[in-house]
Amino acid sequence: MAQEEAERGSTKMLEQWLGKEASISDVELKSLLKIQQAADVKVVRVFKRGIPRPDVIWGTVQVGLPHVGSVLQQMLGNRDLQMNYEVFPLGIPFPDVALISFTNIPGRGFAG
């Protein structure tokens, strides 16, 4: 096959999102999978970058309200993702889902 076929599609996908130096370690990939597989979780966005080692990660997951506690507990207990979290309930008049935004950047807001 052509030279272009040697590169992973996931590497090119991360480059499309974040630029040439984007990467994600196997350990962090597994951590993200654990979050994703928690009950009633939808990944809204996950971004990661760092040279040469990934050092910045931020993202948002959508979680059914009854599961927010257990998902947060799982995220907080994950040693591979030492992060800050914010929870935003969604739904009018009664919240039924929540967005959990997370980042490992100290003091960072969640607009990015």
Add this chain to the structure above:
Amino acid sequence: MDPTSASLRILQIHPSRRCNLRCLHCYSSSSPDEREELDCALLGQALIDAGAEGYGVASFSGGEPLLYRSLPEVLDRSHEAGLITTVTSNGMLLDERRLDMLRGRLDLLAISLDGVPASHDRMRGSARAFAAMTSHLRGVRKSGIPFGFIFTLRQSNLHELDWVARFALEAEARLLQIHPLETAGRAIEQLPGQRPDEIEAAFAYLEAARIQNMVGDRLVIQLDLLNRDLLRQDPGFVVAEGEGNDDVAQRLANLVSPLVIEADGTVVPLEYGFAREYALGNLHATRLSQLATSWRRQGYRAFRTLCRRVFAEETVPHEFPFVNWYETVTSAATVATATTPATCMPG
């Protein structure tokens, strides 16, 4: 009836390996050179028998099913037998005449889409494959036949999935199925190293979840991988439970799905090309109802043993959680028959 439901038992039919293309990743090595095709009456009887055995979906693949001359008749026979009909096509031949033929006979049309136009054409071995396929999408929409796209995930093309999803959305498709490339057929020689590994499968899972969230209920995203954690929780999803004392009384669809009819009449479990030692037999020799009776009594035990062994191997902790179950069982069957053929014989 919902043709996208995972709970339906599938009869997959390859009425011919004749195709207008010679795709690099074709697991059945179909091509314009192939001429063999199943007799319409023979296949019609098999469809009736399959309905009686509990199958709910007749899924026609190939080759290009639109080149099978008796397609209208076998689609009609499928409906008569109570089966939902699906056809997998490269989409290049979906002209007005063929769409008229399919209307009312077809419940779901699955069109292959291998990535951005250049990637699609390269995989299809035709510089006009993408243009020809897309030129028919307006007619497909107008026909009212529900349709979706099938994307073959390779080691190097996950970054094209977002484009594919947006294309499917714009085309008003209802389904986007992501099927990992398997090392079978023409892909063995033409696409070495392109079977997605566990890391690509994991990224594909995350990307599919992100896209599903992006598109909401406008498009169903289906990734053909199983999560080992879920397998552990629900073994009955892939492996028949119990001791098998009542297998003879079970309908065939409760024991094996998908069931595959190949272009030469061979009937095998799970996937095209499954090891012949596990085959039910050939429709040219015996009708499906009788093959089923014989297999339940003799051949099924070896198949069940194989599935349980693979289940045990695949549900111990792995580095990543995803497995292509059908491919894994198919590979294990090939290895088993190469090393200890006697263990797989009926009896």
